[in-house]
Amino acid sequence: MGVEKYIVPILRSYSAVLFNSEAYGGALLLFLSFLNPNVGFGGLVSLLSAYLFARLLGFKREFLRIDYYIYNPLLVGLSLGYIFKINTISFLFFLTGGILSFLTTYVLSNLFYYYFRLPILSLPFVIVSSTLYLASQHFSNLFVESLYPHFYLPNIDITPFINGFFKSLGAVFFLPNTFCGLVIFLLILRISPILAFLSVIGYSTGILTTALFKGSLYQAISDTSAFNYILTSMAVGGVFLVPSLRSYKFALLSSFISVPIVESSKVFWETYSIPVFALPFNVISLLVLYVFIFTGYSLVTRVYRGTPERTLDYYLTRLKRFPFTGREIALPFSGEWTVWQSFDGEWTHKGAWRHAVDFVITDSEGKTFKGTGSSLSDYYCFGKPVLSPIDGTVVDVVSSLPDNKPGEVDKENNWGNYVLLYDKRGFYVLVCHLKQNSVNVKRGDSVTKGSLLGLCGNSGYSPQPHIHIHVQLLPHLGAPTVPFSFTSFISSK
Amino acid sequence: MGVEKYIVPILRSYSAVLFNSEAYGGALLLFLSFLNPNVGFGGLVSLLSAYLFARLLGFKREFLRIDYYIYNPLLVGLSLGYIFKINTISFLFFLTGGILSFLTTYVLSNLFYYYFRLPILSLPFVIVSSTLYLASQHFSNLFVESLYPHFYLPNIDITPFINGFFKSLGAVFFLPNTFCGLVIFLLILRISPILAFLSVIGYSTGILTTALFKGSLYQAISDTSAFNYILTSMAVGGVFLVPSLRSYKFALLSSFISVPIVESSKVFWETYSIPVFALPFNVISLLVLYVFIFTGYSLVTRVYRGTPERTLDYYLTRLKRFPFTGREIALPFSGEWTVWQSFDGEWTHKGAWRHAVDFVITDSEGKTFKGTGSSLSDYYCFGKPVLSPIDGTVVDVVSSLPDNKPGEVDKENNWGNYVLLYDKRGFYVLVCHLKQNSVNVKRGDSVTKGSLLGLCGNSGYSPQPHIHIHVQLLPHLGAPTVPFSFTSFISSK
């Protein structure tokens, strides 16, 4: 019972390297790693050292709760055990690996979370293992005492291409061997056929591109750092994005552009005889993920359910209920209004500000005003109540700008009078061009759906009275807009 | 018509590399790049690949609207075309260049904007081109199939120094040739004599310093990466700063300190046979620009008008209307007050907090109090209304600190009771040492110029009642102050 609380997180972390969290899969991977006892023990020693150091600092349960605290020192230990057998001297070296992993993981995970909103994947492992491999070149005694001959593991020989694939898959856990790779592949296949499929896609794309550039398929498949293509493809096509034809397309493209990253890392490090580890996977995955997240790409996985299959299930169920984006808001008025400009509108809803909708009130002839339209009061929507489209908090308000005469615009204050709201689901809604001094909420107020925000006006860059509404992910005025949808409405046409 | 919307942004981006946005200049540069068709086509292929990838992500108009999305893949393509001729294999390589450029540009521009408030210049190009040049060393097939002999372009031979200058200028677009350089120089001269002048200044400074350190002028001028001195000088002296004698001095100093950056980059990369590209220009320009911006250096260009000449025009016109800084605020009181301490005051307005003004009320003898001055109510300004000097928003308020007895100060709460206001022009105004419990605005309030903020008091580090006012660019208490000026006042002396 006491041991279990340590064992289960470790097993899950082994699995996390392959993007899932099944303990039984982790048990299999742990078992495999002990086929080369130096690798198996190495991983555990560095992990233990990281854990003990973390406890010194008062960490205890968080360490076991968060998978990257575990798998980063683990991978560092595996990488050291791949070269050095365990004895007194190398033991100390494995200890430094664990402590450095913990420090690096803690710092990077904080910075990545706060400033990039990105996971750290196995970046700490790459940094620490590269550093220790570099350092070891000066440690003659370590080499003399701990270097061991290339470890023999039974290989299964199929075809060169498939051998290469399995060896690369095994190399993820420093077991570059067809047998281990085959077992790992079967494990992936059982857990998620989609991930298995993506691993093949990624490997093939990476290897064929490399072969083309190098002019030698043989050279391409004999390089086990090709596991970077496998991991990149799985991460992009099955984890970061909801599985779909488009996600597979991005998986393929990501493997493709990983090729020069793998080779440039190799050229850079080969002067020092350092392998590239998982650096290319980390670089491309993080670049691509950042772009997916910050452009608000529609397929981005918001909740990963352990495997791509379960994520897809979740997403499809959810899709049925919420047609578009997961950013559903109510209409900002009651009664019947008309969409004047919608997404990618012809006039102003361009570029980063393209996801926006303008509303007016029209009469039976489609006109927005009565009489001549030369006075603001001619416009049907002028002065009509504007309601909160969400339950949220008022983040910012401007209320003092004058309403333009019809046909004129205020080029300096693009948004005119506005209310910026924050929705706990993680986005901001801007409602603008409100009437001067009509706003009746203030910064800090909580509002509920349907409560009065102000009156429709003609302030800002607005030639005629209308309501402009859009959704953005950042709190400042002028932030890029993202897609959203309205929860319920009756279209009269 | 349809093509135009693609062509014009491309032409402008070519021009943007030389710090302006004239389409006709871009057309000339595009034409020049086709003197070596591999360079010309290379640029367009990588650009096309970046654009198509961006569209996959839902980008479209922003891509064409923002110049660095265009010129970064363009330069990457030029750099690849400079080595490899276009065929099936290299085509794929050019494609990776475009996609990697887009990803790098997107991520870096976001991070630079949010965290450094800096442009990215051509940093993505430098990163991607260095990576691809590195990778290509493993791509034997690419070399076999696509390497082409050094491309011959007609050279004009003037003097070695001038040849070197023109070749370096041509090298900006991977056309290291005196003829191309001459054409580019004439183009710059036509668009902006100031930039042309700065290019000469920068080149001369860089080359002479290098020659001195190397002991050989010949070696110095035979290195085309000297274009880094040219670009640095133009950026610092004509773009980041309003052109003036002082801006030219900084241009010269920037070229001077670029010399060790150029050479250290060369030493670092020559092990790998990688050129330095525009790395030194990016490093020095961004370092210097950051320092200019965050120290609030007075000559920093706030609005660049396409050329240094137009910027200067704009600035001079504006200068006439607004004497000092572009941060004009009203006086924070009505009636007649006296400046007690001004910028760089003898007492406390020191260091980062030197741009501040203190006001008191004096009598005809210049004294600030009646009677003995031992009681706060003896002081003429104590309890007098303090007014908002701007239209803005209340960001922070403290109101509960006690007023010191005359002659005593509160060393713990330097600012005492204060109101911190935000002005939409992009700065913060702090008014402090207010009377206890006298503040009658609260966080989030909008205030207009002249509205009551509170009463003059003696809280905080204040030995006698007075109003302290300063302007800062960051929202936290104790942020460095920057210069500002008062819009209108009558000096009674």
Add this chain to the structure above:
Amino acid sequence: MGVEKYIVPILRSYSAVLFNSEAYGGALLLFLSFLNPNVGFGGLVSLLSAYLFARLLGFKREFLRIDYYIYNPLLVGLSLGYIFKINTISFLFFLTGGILSFLTTYVLSNLFYYYFRLPILSLPFVIVSSTLYLASQHFSNLFVESLYPHFYLPNIDITPFINGFFKSLGAVFFLPNTFCGLVIFLLILRISPILAFLSVIGYSTGILTTALFKGSLYQAISDTSAFNYILTSMAVGGVFLVPSLRSYKFALLSSFISVPIVESSKVFWETYSIPVFALPFNVISLLVLYVFIFTGYSLVTRVYRGTPERTLDYYLTRLKRFPFTGREIALPFSGEWTVWQSFDGEWTHKGAWRHAVDFVITDSEGKTFKGTGSSLSDYYCFGKPVLSPIDGTVVDVVSSLPDNKPGEVDKENNWGNYVLLYDKRGFYVLVCHLKQNSVNVKRGDSVTKGSLLGLCGNSGYSPQPHIHIHVQLLPHLGAPTVPFSFTSFISSK
């Protein structure tokens, strides 16, 4: 008198390199540096150049006020003077060093302060000196004109180990000589025996580990970059942490893990014949300090009093008055309540959220409710006033969530209705599970200790009415909690 205002800051900056600020120690170090006049003058020339450049930008007093503006160019100059004697050519080179140091220091200190909350130590020196050493390899003329033979300084020969220690200590100021090292050691000993002790601990740990890995004590002690172990040990054990057995343990561990950093830096740079300077010290110190600060480690020095001894004094005095953490808050209620769960509670106070306390009201039998407990009103604490535990500002409020029936929890809104307060001492207090619509403060309000926040309820992840309170360092909901304590209470058991 005029000179003094320049001299004293310089002397203090020399001392700052050894973690104190005594001018007389600095004078001794300055004197020592002139034993090799090239080193001594080199430092002053680069410093002068940095200062003059800063003045061009309008800097003046801040430069002299902030020690890292001074010691970074100083160290750069010392490092250059260690290789090049002073003449016209090298003079220009020393000038570039000063300007580059100022720019790098300004930018890095800003970024480190805002984004990492870390000091920059001597990182700018490491970056600039590495760059200039790299660049100098292309500057044949500089070598021809300025290189000078290895400078002879009188050595005192004791034992190899002690010689190594003194040489390393001298190497901090580019005086790798036993005599200089001895003088420096005596200086440290006089100023702070704790720092002297830590320097020995650090050196021994680093050297013995290195000797073990290399299989040669001789090799280990002949490397003067071992000063990195000395500085790391002093910084971690005596400056970042309050001196204690635990701080010494961390000093030892930090020196231990510095070993692979020193050697990997050496392997990396030796291709370029560049020394590692103080890179390993900076890397390990900053990693460790970041982790100390952000995990809220209890021994972190909040106010460094010039020497570890004075810091310890201060801390011990303070400890007597404030028993636990420096984050003392009042109880959030009046009357008699019972602690239901405390730090590291069995139920939900786990992981990053472990520093939290739950309160309920119990009757004489220890029960929290009367009757059956099936209705919320059965619970003694339900609806009781919740008071502000601090003087602070309301940062965030939620008030609209329903109260769960007893035994049920709201898994989506973990914290239920809550008030998040900011305390000027630099932390946030969250009080939560309040009753629906009972909160009577709003965002932006100032509150004083004991003022009413709302009523005890059962909203959020709460199976029975109680008050949850914790302290966190970051403003967002769900931020990690840190230890805190209650100022005054009577324990009835």
